[in-house]
Amino acid sequence: GQSLEQPSEVTAVEGAIVQINCTYQTSGFYGLSWYQQHDGGAPTFLSYNGLDGLEETGRFSSFLSRSDSYGYLLLQELQMKDSASYFCVLNQAGTALIFGKGTTLSVSS
Amino acid sequence: DAGVTQSPTHLIKTRGQQVTLRCSPKSGHDTVSWYQQALGQGPQFIFQYYEEEERQRGNFPDRFSGHQFPNYSSELNVNALLLGDSALYLCASSLDRIITDTQYFGPGTRLTVL
Numbered sequence: 001g002q003s004l005e006q007p008s009e010v011t012a013v014e015g016a017i018v019q020i021n022c023t024y025q026t027s028g029f030y031g032l033s034w035y036q037q038h039d040g041g042a043p044t045f046l047s048y049n050g051l052d053g054l055e056e057t058g059r060f061s062s063f064l065s066r067s068d069s070y071g072y073l074l075l076q077e078l079q080m081k082d083s084a085s086y087f088c089v090l091n092q093a094g095t096a097l098i099f100g101k102g103t104t105l106s107v108s109s
Numbered sequence: 110d111a112g113v114t115q116s117p118t119h120l121i122k123t124r125g126q127q128v129t130l131r132c133s134p135k136s137g138h139d140t141v142s143w144y145q146q147a148l149g150q151g152p153q154f155i156f157q158y159y160e161e162e163e164r165q166r167g168n169f170p171d172r173f174s175g176h177q178f179p180n181y182s183s184e185l186n187v188n189a190l191l192l193g194d195s196a197l198y199l200c201a202s203s204l205d206r207i208i209t210d211t212q213y214f215g216p217g218t219r220l221t222v223l
Contacts, residue, residue: 042214099151
């Protein structure tokens, strides 16, 4: 089967940088995605890594190392609106998404 | 351009009843996936529909069934409801020919089983 591990909670202050780590176990996958979900809202796509290395999208960056079964999401210049749950997600064959349990990020002023 | 829409937004049922949830995919998308999200957990994959057929299924019992219509919209049916079926049910759409296409999620239907 597949499994993903990520911290349950992270706290930070506005303007800071935070890194959310994710380790996974799977027999095969196309890539690793990150989704953001505000309380009661729909998950929204943030970033995708199909290959090893760093992907940068504005204030957000994501990294994947297949040899280490490890990835992370880096959020820079944190804003209050970044307070949300962040999910590490395996993109499986057939496009099913396998979600981790999520990391709740709380940003304070 | 409308995104993914779901109806109803909230639903309250009692144990043993049956429920039908509906989803309209984002314009141009042909693949619909359904997920169940329990409180404090990540979404869990239920099944995926493409070309009106169930193409892939997660670890959910046969009480969970679905349908996709020619216009790509979809329904999720749950029979013999259990208290544990209380959750947010999310629909996501994507474009099949792009195998790693981003999935776009709807706002979900909050189902409460009493």
